[in-house]
Amino acid sequence: MKSYEPVHPKYKEYTEYKxxxxxxxxxLGFVIDVIRxxxxxxxxxxHPKHAQQNGWLHGGITAAILDMVEGFAAYSLVPEGQxxxxxxxxxxxxxxxxxxxxxxxxxxxxxxxxxxxxEGELYYLDNAGNEVIVAKGxxxxxxx
Numbered sequence: 001m002k003s004y005e006p007v008h009p010k011y012k013e014y015t016e017y018k019x020x021x022x023x024x025x026x027x028l029g030f031v032i033d034v035i036r037x038x039x040x041x042x043x044x045x046x047h048p049k050h051a052q053q054n055g056w057l058h059g060g061i062t063a064a065i066l067d068m069v070e071g072f073a074a075y076s077l078v079p080e081g082q083x084x085x086x087x088x089x090x091x092x093x094x095x096x097x098x099x100x101x102x103x104x105x106x107x108x109x110x111x112x113x114x115x116x117x118x119e120g121e122l123y124y125l126d127n128a129g130n131e132v133i134v135a136k137g138x139x140x141x142x143x144x
Contacts, residue, residue: 001038001039001107002038002107002108002109003036003037003038004037004038004077004108004111005037006037006076006077007037007077007078007079008079008080010080011035011037011076011077012035012076014075014076014080015035015040015072015075015076016035018072018075018084019032019072022068024064025068028044028050028061028064028065029044029045029047030042030043030044030065030068030104031043031044032068032069032072034105035072035076036076037076037077038073038076038077038107038108038111039073039076039105039106039107039108040069040072040073040076040105040106040107041069041103041104041105041106042065042068042069042103042104043101043102043103043104044061044065044101044102044104045100045101046097046099046100046101046102054096055098056096056097056098057096057097057098057099057102057134059091059093059135062091062093062097062122062134062135063089063091063135063137065102065104065122066089066091066104066106066120066121066122066135066136066137066139067086067089067137067139068104068106069104069105069106069120070086070089070106070107070118070119070120070137070139070141071084071085071086071106071118071139071141072106073106073107073108073116073118073120074108074111074116074118074141074143076108077108077111077116078143082143082144083143083144084116084141084142084143084144085141085142085144086139086140086141086142087115087140087141087142088139088140089137089138089139089140090137090138090139091135091136091137092135092136092137093134093135094133094134094135094136095132095133095134096134097122097124097134097135098124099124099125099132101124101125102122102123102124102134103122103123103124103125103131104120104121104122104123105120105121106118106119106120106121106137107119107120112143113143114142114143115140115141115142115143116140116141116143117138117139117140117141118138118139118140118141119136119137119138119139120136120137120138120139121133121135121136121137122134122135122136122137
């Protein structure tokens with residue numbers, strides 16, 4: 001992952017403000033706990049409401065979480081007052097989401113004036129503490 005200089009000194013506060021407005025994220029129980037320029041990460045404690053028909057993490061929730069970490073990573077690289085929104089998103093599912101807690105990280109791969117190209121991963125830790133990738137995402141975030 002690349003490292004970026006913040007566009008403005010209050011990038012973290014602006015990103016946190018935007019996170020506070022995301023009702024769906026709070027309804028899911030997803031928490032973003034790390035914000036750096038061009039990068040965010042967080043976690044979800046699994047509850048039955050997150051399950052699909054086999055009891056695994058629902059693919060739609062997986063996609064939503066990847067969209068959130070990628071989108072808020074993009075927010076961390078825009079000036080205060082600018083908006084970020086998804087114009088393209090893709091998710092590749094690697095393994096079923098069977099865990100008590102999931103982690104996600106998203107980053108800006110290539111920032112631009114009108115679009116940020118982002119990537120993300122959702123994973124859990126196995127009994128040995130190794131990461132098991134559930135899904136990877138890519139997205140294009142428009143800047144307005």
